[in-house]
Amino acid sequence: MIKAAIFDLDGTLLDRDESVKMFIDHQYERLHKFVGHIPREMFAARFIELDNRGYVWKDRVYEQLVDEFEINGITWEELLQDYIDEFKNYCVPFANLIEMLETLKRKSLKLGMITNGKGQFQMDNIKALYIEKYFDAILVSEWEGIKKPDPQIFIRALEQLNVSPSESIFVGDHPVNDVEAAKNAGMIGIWKKDFQWSAVEADFVVDDLAELPLIIEKISIVEEQHS
Incomplete structure (x- = not known):
């Protein structure tokens, strides 16, 4: 029994797939002054690709995004902290x-x-x-x-x-x-x-x-x- x-x-x-889509869309809005030079769809798609459905921790994801997209004015550590603080709001x-x-x-x-x-x-x-x-x-x-x-x-x-x-x-x-x-x-x-x-x-x-x-x-x- x-x-x-x-x-x-x-x-x-x-x-998780839906949660990540919602989160990354809102992160792009919230931090637009730092990431606005990247097309929204490109930013979201690259995050989702690097995230590998959660099997890659976000420190590596954000390091790569900052490097690839030449993000200035905000560090990958700050982007990671935003993820840690905010993701729960999009579950x-x-x-x-x-x-x-x-x-x-x-x-x-x-x-x-x-x-x-x-x-x-x-x-x-x-x-x-x-x-x-x-x-x-x-x-x-x-x-x-x-x-x-x-x-x-x-x-x-x-x-x-x-x-x-x-x-x-x-x-x-x-x-x-x-x-x-x-x-x-x-x-x-x-x-x-x-x-x-x-x-x-x-x-x-x-x-x-x-x-x-x-x-x-x-x-x-x-x-x-x-x-």
């Missing part, structure tokens, strides 16, 4: 996020989150989505000293929730860091569909977060039939 659902954050609960949730969490809570499931990234930055984004209260355990890689796909971070989350791997599902958008890693830890791996990849080796696939409660029910029915 499934007792816990553990989630990735970026690309799973937080629509876009995926559809049905709150409803899905409410449904799982009503079913008395324990909820956890494992996210790679900077500790306070990720917590600010979680709070911006108004979802912190639903989670019994939140693990951020910087604070844990380990990151996905290391199985230890999954085991640590399971221990905090006091559940076994076989009683838990993990939902994430990355085929290796999320799905494969969770399965390696003995959990049921569910892939939150992402246009970047196809043919992901997952136990289940969801396109919309609203599908999750039904999948959990389905797993429970199958387990009952086999018991």
Whole structure:
């Protein structure tokens, strides 16, 4: 029987692609006197390209932007600080996020989150989505000293929730860091569909977060039939 659902954050609960587009558009407006010599679309497109969907930390992104676009009057450190301070104001949730969490809570499931990234930055984004209260355990890689796909971070989350791997599902958008890693830890791996990849080796696939409660029910029915 499934007792816990553990989630990735970026690309799973937080629509990071949309959030980044909104953020960079507003950063361009806010700091127009420093970056106005660059066409808006070019600035946004290059940021998104260098960011590599969050897998490159922004110090390197802004260093490169300052160099390439010959940005003067503001340093890459100041641009980075603006990102750290402001990104949380542009966090876009995926559809049905709150409803899905409410449904799982009503079913008395324990909820956890494992996210790679900077500790306070990720917590600010979680709070911006108004979802912190639903989670019994939140693990951020910087604070844990380990990151996905290391199985230890999954085991640590399971221990905090006091559940076994076989009683838990993990939902994430990355085929290796999320799905494969969770399965390696003995959990049921569910892939939150992402246009970047196809043919992901997952136990289940969801396109919309609203599908999750039904999948959990389905797993429970199958387990009952086999018991």
